[in-house]
Structure formats: structure tokens, C-alpha cells
Amino acid sequence: MGVAGKQERKPAQVSKDKEVNFVSLVITVAVGAIIWFIGAPTGLDEKAWHLFAIFVATIVGLIIKPMPMGGVAILSITTVVLTGTLELQDALSGFQNTTIWLIVIAFFISRGFIKTGLGNRVAYVFVNKFGKKTLGLSYSLLVSDLLLSPAMPSNTARGGGIIFPIVRSLSQIFGSDPEDGTEKKIGSFLTKTAFQGNMITSAMFMTAMAANPLAATIAGEAGVNISWTDWAIAALVPGLVSLLVIPYFIYKVYPPEIKETPTAAQIATEKLKEMGPIKKSEWSMISVFLLILGLWIFGEKIAISATTTALIGLSVLLLTSVLSWDDIKKEQGAWDTLVWFAALVMMASYLNTLGMIPWFSELMGGAVSGMSWIWALGALALIYFYSHYFFASATAHVSAMYAAFLSVSMAAGAPPMLTALILGFFGSLFGCITHYGSGPAPVFFGSGYVTQNKWWGIGFGISVLHILIWVLVGGLWWKLLGLW
Template sequence: MGAVRKLQYQSPPQNQDPQEKKAVKEVNFISLLITLAVGAIIWFIGAPEGLDPKAWHLFAIFVATIVGLIIKPLPMGGVAVLSIAAVILTGTLGTQEALSGFQNTTIWLIVIAFFISRGFIKTGLGNRVAYMFVKKFGKKTLGLSYALLVSDLILSPAMPSNTARGGGIIFPIIKSLSQTFGSDPEDGSERKIGSFLTKTAFQGNMITSAMFMTAMAANPLAATIAGEAGVAISWGGWALAALVPGLVSLIVIPLFIYKVYPPEVKETPAAAQIATQKLKEMGPLKKSEWSMISVFVLILGLWIFGSKINIDATTTALIGLSVLLLLSVLSWDDIKKEQGAWDTLVWFAALVMMASFLNTLGMIPWFSDLMGGAVSGMSWIMALGALALIYFYSHYFFASSTAHVSAMYAAFLAVAIAAGAPPMLTALILGFFGNLFGCLTHYGSGPAPVFFGSGYVSQNKWWSIGFAISVIHIIIWALVGGLWWKVLGLW
């Protein structure tokens, strides 16, 4: 009995598994209560007249999910799992319907693209590409910034995590170069070169993310929502529409930052020397890098021309991943460890499922009719312009591009189309803005905390320059983009 009593009153073990501790700390119960309260309030308000109660209940869970993605009571995947469970337990949808998002081919496109992007990092090809451009164009600070942006642009079609692309490949190079030139926020020398490169690389990352459907995780979400509205956006169609305004933005934005936030160091011959040394240390292209280049060319070609031979974008991604596995560029362990991909699969499936059924149950058409009155009497150009501006600047209220696209894309698309705007043009503009609005704040996109957290740019400068850049983006994409889209026959 004594032994039993001793065990019964024994204190909890002190050497608790670190993973257990981490799991416990992942839950913020105050944020969780706020999230649940928002959903409950909307739920019990009751459905407006003329709307299916199930649509309203799904809307309540959807809004709670968006709040959860913003205030993060759990990681995004955890919030998504709770949302799927809530949809089933409340009887809003059946189990098969609630899990239908996992069958979406666009979701698997972005998940597989995450796996493929791991090859750029594992083989070192991503760093090699960046150093090659730094070596070639990095003798002046402005040229160095363009070299980094071109590197980002080349990698972006096959790297859907702009955080991994910007924060994992480009930013470490920027930090290394900045410290080489004696630019460090710790001693007040950030303006020498680090501030300029940091701000330019971040803003360039927002542009490259807008240029390809597979360059940022929320882009396929927008394409999927557009598809639910009857607007089928192809990979090539997105890239072609973004090509001209995207390249103009990539040229103009570094020049603008160079004028309003200039670096103290204008000449950087050492950068080219550093890149030369790094490339020398890396040696000639390895077999794995050649394999990665071959697969990249293959999938890029199939994404552009595959529709002519009935190979869709998701099948192309599967082909690319299969080849990388067969050539041992990637192992199955690499696939299992790609946490960002599996996390994306879960939250993406939940959001796509809810967006789809909000449309099916009549919530989106109902909201479209309601909002249609607000823009009635306007020409479609004025209506689309007003809606696009609201969509862009409402990003100040979002800490995630994905949350913003999930919350507003479908409704704004429906309202603009109802006002007479060309469906494909509207879907693409909102898709592009779903990346470009990340320029505004230091919390509005995945890469922002990485670049801002380095301390090279103050919050005041980040916001003021970001706002000015937002105006430039809108002018470029409205005027240059508008003319280009006219040539393409989008309006």
C-alpha cells in the first residue's frame, strides 16, 4: 500500500519531453476564446431573410477561422483542423463534404511545388543562382539589388513559399553582404547598405510572388475560388498577364527606394568578389544540381505548354517530383520533413472546402446581390477600381495574405462581376493584389517578419515607404497592366 500511495502522490516528472512542452505552449487559450466567441456571436445572430441557415452557420465558422488565422490561438493547421471538426459536429456539412477540400487538385499542385522547392535548397542551386547574379551585376549597390531580385524571379515559379525563397535564400545573402560592408543595426550603421538591400529585396519578393500562380501559397487558393465562380485561370494565363506590369514594377521599385532611402555605400566591388569566392567554394555544378535544372526546365515547359498535350499543372508537378525522387535528388525523408507543405495541405483544404460550400449554399451569391446595390449605377471600370482599392488597403487589418484572400476574394470577385466587370480580368487583378498588398506593413505577409526582424529598417520607414510603393504599384498595374491586358483581350 505504501508503494502504491507513494506512486499515487508522486509529482509530475521534471524531464518532460520537449515536444510535449512545445505542444502545450502552442495553444493560446485567450485567443482561442476570442475566436470561438466571434463564431458563436455570428451563429446566434441568425441567418438574414432569404439565406439558408446552413450557409449562415458555415459563414460563422468561416469568419471564426479567419479570426483564428489572424490572432493564432493555434498554428494555421491546428485552426483548420478545429474548423473542419466544427463543420461536422454542428451538422453544417457531412464528413465527406467537410473533407472534400483534400480532393482539390490545385491544393496538391501547391503542396507538390513545396516539395520541388526543397530541391533548390538541398542541392544549393538556389544559392548558386543568387551568387551568379551577384557576381555579374553586384559591383554597384543598385546593381546588387537587381541581381538579388532577378535571382528571386528565377526561383519563384517553382518555390511557392515566398518566405522560404526570400527568408531562406535571399535574406541570408543580404545579411552576409551587409556585414561585410560594415552595415549592422547593432552599431547604427544599417543605412550603409543593409537597409536599402533589405527593403528592396522584400518589396521585390512581393512582386515576384504576384507573377506566377506557384510563387505564393495563396495564389492557387485565389485560382480555385475563381474556378468556383466559373473563371478558369491557367498557370500560363496568370504568368502572361502578370509579365509586363510585373517586370515594370521590378525595374521601378528599386529605383524609387534608391532615391527616397539611398544607401551610403554606392559602389560594392567586394560583393562580386565575395560571390566569386562563394562560387569557388561550391565548385562546379554537382550532378544533383544538373538534375534540378533539368527538372525545373521540364516542369516550366509543361506548365506553359502542357495544356496542348492534355497535361495539367498538378500532373506536371507530380511528374517533376517523381523524377526528383527517381534521380535521388530528393528522398522520401525529405518529403516527410517538409512541414510547410503538409501544414499548407491541411489549412488550404479547410479554406477551399468552406469557400466552395459558401458559394454552393448561396452565401456568396446573396452577398453579391447585397453589395451590388453599393456599386449600382457605376461603370464596371469604376466599380472594379473602387473594389480593388478597398481590397488592397484593407490589408492593413490582416496579418496574413492567405487570411485576406480567404476572407474577401470570393465576395469581391462576385460583386465586381455582377457590376459588369470582365470575369477573367477581375479574377487576375484581385489575384495580383493578393500579393502586392503585402508591401504595406511589416506583418502582412510571411517574409515581412523575417526582413523587418533584422532591424535594418525602422517601422516608420517600413510603413511610409510601403505606402508610397503601394501607390506606385496601383499606377503601374492599372495603366501598364491595363494596356497589356487590353492587348491580351482580357477586356
């Protein structure tokens, strides 16, 4: 019986470990093959068209996921080389990109927040100080997210790994659970607010979400160099306004039944007592965070780049044993990001070099010809934002559309830096509209506290607010900064 039982379990284990969905893989390959064999349009180099076919197939693969993202990227790089579209050294050139290494190293640094418990401590401190009312409790969670976001490029890890467990715990303590129909007591409000706040903080720093450095890299290929400081300063005012307005909007249109939460502060106090005084490792983490934040802001004045800063921070964490090399090896999200990020950056770069992006820009430029750059940029930005309904990944969306929309807007006369930043910010903000359009969305939505109808309805209302805030308030701020 024991042997038979073992034999019965083996097939299930094989099935569980199987990573390739061959139906999705065939669809992905078919899309690329169709584009490949259609043939290059007049005026476009054949290699550029072939690379475009592989690029589109890669984006489809990232969306329908025939295998993990890293696997899709490896297949794409291999295809680029085997088809003779690019030489091997060109196909691997993405791994030399310093912005890619910035985001990868930032993943490692963010592990320190989780390992030391500092991320949870920060959140509980703010809940303790400002959590006596439900609205104040939501703001405390958003401020926690904001403070962690510059050094945590995985908004899924930040929102789903640190903020969401606290939201879930607080909701259940106040007797709010979707399983017994009490989700509207407080859980629905906190879940929706924490998620939407994560979308805002993701837009505010280049290192707050993985697609942001990708946008900055693509902008650099178009001649628009965005520094970490450029991004943060431009996003500061509209970002803070959004963080103030959005929770209040949700509070009004989707109000919690419990308006007062006097015991939240007590709960946070108990959690902090359980954690004890700040540990040596946490002090080291705080010191490194302040060091890298300072160098990201002022480092360029002393010739220290953002990526060098990240390397300095990681080195200190290793020297102080806050992180071990085993921690680095186990950070799967970072290594996965390195592979797919390198593939996308490589293809985006060579699509520009081979003439695909300039060709498309000239073609699309005709659609907005005769329009002032303000109206052209506005129309293109709206299309860029709401086309996210068709994407299950911010990275896939940015990869597919950012370069083209940037180049067309610039061809219409829009100021390059302004255009690059607006599209960059929208690359995070458009995650607000659906329950599948960003990494943290399935985590928060999967808790069952918010129905799909409410998620989409409130999300659309928030998208309108974001556009108004970032265009009107942001527009005035960017005028003061001299961006237009």
C-alpha cells in the first residue's frame, strides 16, 4: 500500500512542476510567425520588421504566460540570434544596461526591509500614531508605503508582502471578513485604499516599480535622459495630492461601516512590543536607506550614479551581515527581472536603431498632424492610459507602447522631458483600473473584500481623478519646473 501510494503521487508532482503551457506557447509563436511572414512594409528594413515580430510575440508571451517571464525572455533572445536578426553580442547587450542593474540591486536592498522586519515596524508605527479613525488608518498605511517605495522596486512585494498582511489582520480584528458577509465593515475600504495608494507610490519614484526604469531606459534611447531626481521631483506634488485625495474619494463613494478604530493604535502597540526594541540589523537598514536616498538625490553632483549608489548600499548590507549571499541568491524576483528586463531593453533599443520606431513615429505623426502639441499629447496620453484594459502587466504595456507614443508625441512638438515623464507616471497609475493590470492587484482583489464591479467602477472614477490631478496640478508644477 505504501509503495502504491508513492506511485500514485508521482504523476501529480510532475504535473505540478510542469511550467510550459503548450497551447499558449503555440499562440505566442503563431502571432510572431504571422507578423514575420507578412513582410516588412515599404521603407522599413527587413531586420527591423523581423525583430518587431519577435518583440510582439514576446509581449504576447508576457501577457498569456506560456511559461514564466524569464523563460519567455530566454526564448526571445535565442530566437533573435538563431534567425540572424541580431548577432549574439547584440542580443545579450541588455545585460550591460546600468538601469537594469539598478532595479535588480534595489530588489536585493528591499529584501533587507522584509528580513529585518523594518518594513512592518514602519507600518505599525504609523498605524499607532494615526490609526484612531478609519480614514486616518488608511492614510497611515499609505504613508508607510510611500516611505518604503524609493527602495522597494517590487510594488507587489511592498503592497502584497508588507501592507496587505497588515490590512488583512486589521480587518479581521475588527470583525470584517468576506466569508461571513462583513467585508464592508472596514476590510473593503482598507483593501481598496491600500491598493490604490500602492499605484500612486509606484508612480512617484523611478525605483518604486519595475516598469519605471524600463520607461526611463527607453526614453534615454530617444535622447531624453531622466535621472532619479528628475523623476522624483516631477512626481512629488501631483503624487502627494493624489495620496490625499484618493483615500477621501474612496471613503465617500465606498464608505466603511466602522468609522472609528480606537483599538487599531492599541493593536499596533502590541505588535511593536512583540517586535521589541529596534534591532542592530534594523539600524543598519535605516542607515543604508538614508545613505542611498541621499546619494540618489545628490550623488550626480559628486559623480556617483544611481546604479553605483545601489551597489554601495548593497555592499554595506553585505558587510554588516544584514543580508547574506544566500539571501541574494534566493531573491528570485530580482534574477527573473534581470533576464526579462534585459531582453525587453535589448529589443526596444534595436527597434530604434534599426529604424522601426522612427518609421512608426512618422506614420503615426500623420494622425495628429495639424493638432497643437498639447492636444496631441493629451489624446495620446489618454489612449496610452486606457489601453491598459487590454494588458495584464504594466511591464508588458510599457514595453509595447511607451517608445512609440513617446516618439509620436515628440514628433508632434511636445516637450521631450515632459512627455517622457507623463507617460512614465501613467505607466504606474493606469494599474488603478482593473483587478489584473498590476502585480499587487490579484493579491488585494483575491482577498474577496471587493467585488469586481466595485473594483472596476471605483477604479474608473479614480483614473479620472488621477488624470485631472496629474494634468492640472502636475501641469502647473511642471510649468514651475520649466518642463514646458
